[in-house]
Amino acid sequence: AxxxxxxxxxxxxxxxxxxxxxxxxxxxxxxxxxxxxxxxxxxxxxxxxxxxxxxxxxxxxxxxxxxxxxxxxxxxxxxxxxxxxxxxxxxxxxxxxxxxxxxxxxxxxxxxxxxxxxxxxxxxxxxxxxxxxxxxxxxxxxxxxxxxxxxxxxxxxxxDESTIQEVRAQIAAMLPDPTAAMEVPTGQPFMLHLLSQSLEVLGDPDFEILDHGSESFAExxxxxxxxxxxxxxxxxxxRTTFRKLDQSDFDPSMLNYRSAELNAEQLEAKFREDERAGLMVCTTEAEARRIYGATSVLIAAMGAVTKASGDVRPLHDGTHGINLNNKIKILDxxxxxxxxxxxxxxxxxxxxxxxxxxxxxxxxxxxxxxx
Structure with a gap:
């Protein structure tokens, strides 16, 4: 504002x-x-x-x-x-x-x-x-x-980029550990150490979630x-009430919806773009099972929605068949x-x-x- x-x-x-x-x-x-x-x-x-x-x-x-x-x-x-x-x-x-x-x-x-x-x-x-x-x-x-x-x-x-870096450096200089504040955690686009230190100085009650411990945004x-x-x-x-999701028979390998089949080429291009951006990893089902375990790999049914711009947005159904969403309980x-x-x-x-x-x-x- x-x-x-x-x-x-x-x-x-x-x-x-x-x-x-x-x-x-x-x-x-x-x-x-x-x-x-x-x-x-x-x-x-x-x-x-x-x-x-x-x-x-x-x-x-x-x-x-x-x-x-x-x-x-x-x-x-x-x-x-x-x-x-x-x-x-x-x-x-x-x-x-x-x-x-x-x-x-x-x-x-x-x-x-x-x-x-x-x-x-x-x-x-x-x-x-x-x-x-x-x-x-x-x-x-x-x-x-x-x-x-x-x-x-x-x-x-x-x-411009030089102005942004200069502002970041000046804010880091105000913090207890300026060197750590300027570091960007691996796999993250955000300066989480800088944000965490600044929020701690400001008395924010939730500053630790950014970079403290094994379960943080940094890790x-x-x-x-x-x-x-x-x-x-x-x-x-x-949270005292929970939304009831559809119950379905467990199926760890679901077939895609028709909307995904009709937009297969656009979805493929989208996934390649995400791969280049580091948001997805190209692998095989066998390799995924080797890394994460045979029972941990679930293949969700995928659909597609065409946005007003003409781009296609992929939708993964985490509820039906694989029952993944049914297991997640948000207590806050x-x-x-x-x-x-x-x-x-x-x-x-x-x-x-x-x-x-x-x-x-x-x-x-x-x-x-x-x-």
């Missing part, structure tokens, strides 16, 4: 007054260094920590919930503030579901980061200032560039078919905003008297780029 939210309002990238405040930093708190008393969603007062609050000093704390009865609840409550934005529902008041779960406070914008340390504020502010200056140097007219991006007319990135994550995927209570609530619940949540967000935007501008983007083959 070219404009960040906040009830007091801040200008877009054409206003040079954005040079100093950090992420979600209210202008008076960022400039004066004085704590401000804010109202929580339930009406109780909290203090907002200023940028100059010393790390070893007293940090104003938000009210905490009742003592947890289990270790899992205790971990979750350590990351979830007691009073989040509530939205009216058909039965009662419910906590707002914004789609980012407990990693965000779900407080009103000006009440967020109230418990952040001076180190967290400083790191966020330094990155924001670096990105702002880089964007202003590369994009002379942010308004025109935003509209070009929104209408699909921005075909080439305004940031590879389990898919859940052979054993349940461990929960992440710091971020997600527990991903909350998706509903009509009541969107109405609450719209009402807060109206109260702020701002007109934020944001774009939603889709990263091509994002999940397939996770090892």
């Amino acid at each position: 070219l404009k960040e939210g906040g009830e007091e309002g801040r200008d877009n990238l054409t206003d040079t007054t954005l040079d100093k405040p950090g992420f979600n930093t209210p202008w008076p708190a960022a400039t004066s260094g004085a704590p401000r008393v804010l109202s929580t969603p339930s009406g109780g007062p909290i203090q907002e920590a200023p940028v100059s609050t010393p790390e070893e000093g007293t940090i104003p704390q938000a009210p905490h919930p009742t003592q947890a009865t289990t270790a899992e609840e205790s971990t979750a409550q350590a990351c979830e503030p007691a009073q989040v934005i509530e939205v009216p529902s058909s039965e009662d008041q419910e906590e707002e579901a914004e789609g980012f779960d407990a990693a965000t406070s779900r407080w009103r914008p000006l009440a967020r980061d109230a418990t952040a340390t001076s180190r967290e504020w400083g790191h966020a502010d330094a990155i924001r200032e670096l990105l702002y200056k880089t964007a202003r140097k590369a994009i002379k007219d942010p308004r025109a560039a935003a509209f070009e991006l929104a209408t699909g007319r921005l075909k080439v990135s305004p940031f 590879g994550v389990p898919l859940g078919w052979d054993k349940p995927i461990a929960r992440t209570p710091q971020v997600f609530p527990k 619940k991903l909350q998706v905003p509903g009509p009541e949540d969107l109405q609450e967000v719209a009402s807060r935007v109206k109260e702020s008297k701002e007109a934020p501008f944001a774009l939603c983007a889709d990263i091509k083959q994002a999940h397939r780029n996770v090892k």
Whole structure:
């Protein structure tokens, strides 16, 4: 987004007054260094920590919930503030579901980061200032560039490779281990060590999933078919209901659907393209059984869908016959905003008297780029 939210309002990238405040930093708190008393969603007062609050000093704390009865609840409550934005529902008041779960406070914008340390504020502010200056140097007219991006007319990135590498190096220099931060794990396109270190400095509860341990994005994550995927209570609530999938007789080698047969040549070209990109490996069934074990190799029925662009998208049926999806149980619940949540967000935007501008983007083959 070219404009960040906040009830007091801040200008877009054409206003040079954005040079100093950090992420979600209210202008008076960022400039004066004085704590401000804010109202929580339930009406109780909290203090907002200023940028100059010393790390070893007293940090104003938000009210905490009742003592947890289990270790899992205790971990979750350590990351979830007691009073989040509530939205009216058909039965009662419910906590707002914004789609980012407990990693965000779900407080009103000006009440967020109230418990952040001076180190967290400083790191966020330094990155924001670096990105702002880089964007202003590369994009002379942010308004025109935003509209070009929104209408699909921005075909080439305004940031050349040397600029991108320079920004990465400067962010790495802010971190505890700059050398490791600049390394890209084998088989991954992302700078996971840099992201993990930065998120740890910012106090993100889930930074370890990026590169800590054998089950991480850097090493590879389990898919859940052979054993349940461990929960992440710091971020997600527990799933209590599960979608019932079709039950079918087990068949480890299924035949393709007719749609795949009709688009065989296009699918072959697509798979060759994925092979060149490192997303697929060309092998034989015998070799796959030798590497992964005879009982682990399942051949799913494949279909094909023609997209509006004319390209063909392959679809693998992991449910019927091979029963792979039936074995996978996701124990964390991903909350998706509903009509009541969107109405609450719209009402807060109206109260702020701002007109934020944001774009939603889709990263091509994002999940397939996770090892």
